[in-house]
Amino acid sequence: MIRQLAILFGCLALGELIIWLTGIPLPSSILGMLILTLLLKLKIIRLEWVKTISDFLVANIGFFFVPPGVAIMLYFDIIKAEFWPIVISTAISTVIVLAVTGWVHQIYGKAVNRKGGDQ
CATH class of the missing domain: 1.20.5 (Single alpha-helices involved in coiled-coils or other helix-helix interfaces)
Known part of the structure; x- marks a missing residue:
C-alpha cells in the first residue's frame, strides 16, 4: 500500500514540479494523472502496483x-x-x-x- 501511495503522490509531485518550472496554466493534479496514464501505457508502472489503492479511491469517490x-x-x-x-x-x-x-x-x-x- 505504501508503494501504491508513493507512485500516486510521486506522479502528483512531478506534475506540481512541471507546473512550477514551466508555468503552464493547467492544474497539477490533471498533469499528474496524465503522467500516471503515460507511465501505465508505456508499461513503466504496472497496473498491479496501483490497482488496490485506485479501486479504494474510486469506491469512495463520493466522500471527496x-x-x-x-x-x-x-x-x-x-x-x-x-x-x-x-x-x-x-x-x-x-x-x-x-x-x-x-x-x-x-x-x-x-x-x-x-x-x-x-x-
Missing part, C-alpha cells in the same frame, strides 16, 4: 465531493442570483466538450484505420 457540496451550500445566494448564466454556460460547454470529443475520436479512428491496425 462532500467539501465542494458544503461550499455550494455556503454560496447558495450567489448561485441563486446567477442561476441562468451558470445553467447556460454549463449547457454550452457540455455541448462543446461532446462535439470536440467526438471530433477527436473520429480523427483518431481514421488515423488508426489508415495505419491498418487497431491499437
